[in-house]
Amino acid sequence: MATGERIFIDSNYLVALFNPADSLHIHAKKIATQLDITKRDFVVSNFIFLEIVTVLSLRQGRRSACEAGEYLHSPSIEMIHIDYVLQRETWNIFHSVQVKDVSFVDCSIIAVMYTEGIDTLLTFDSHFKKLQRDHRFKLYPC
Numbered sequence: 001m002a003t004g005e006r007i008f009i010d011s012n013y014l015v016a017l018f019n020p021a022d023s024l025h026i027h028a029k030k031i032a033t034q035l036d037i038t039k040r041d042f043v044v045s046n047f048i049f050l051e052i053v054t055v056l057s058l059r060q061g062r063r064s065a066c067e068a069g070e071y072l073h074s075p076s077i078e079m080i081h082i083d084y085v086l087q088r089e090t091w092n093i094f095h096s097v098q099v100k101d102v103s104f105v106d107c108s109i110i111a112v113m114y115t116e117g118i119d120t121l122l123t124f125d126s127h128f129k130k131l132q133r134d135h136r137f138k139l140y141p142c
Helices: 013-020 025-038 046-060 062-072 082-096 104-116 124-130
Strands: 006-009 041-045 077-080 121-123 138-140
Touching: 006 104, 013 025, 013 046, 013 062, 041 104, 046 062, 046 077, 046 104, 046 138, 062 077, 082 104
Parallel strands: 006 041, 006 121, 041 077, 121 138
Antiparallel strands: none
16 A cells, blocks of 8 residues: 555546546546556545446446456555444434435445545545535545
């Protein structure tokens, strides 16, 4: 693992990165190059893992999903497991968020970031902009 700042990676970024047919694939590859240069530490949760391999399996096939899964199990990615305590924190956030398009998994990202002291999120989901002020995190790229 790198020795830089930790950054939580949302599923939509990795789905775009591993899916050449995705409309954000080229943008995701550019960001991957930038992140390689800055030597950030990458963090995902088991919920994000589930989303990535499921979506890739449905859109690109099992091979693409397995490639992404292997990457996510590599030493360059820290995987946080959502346990009972994090799930309760996620539920509290979900219950308090008034933004319609925010999913339970989105709230789990905020819970993990808060618990782990991570202040940067890489995502292509614009609704996270509405949550930044209340939950005090930065979006990458800034």
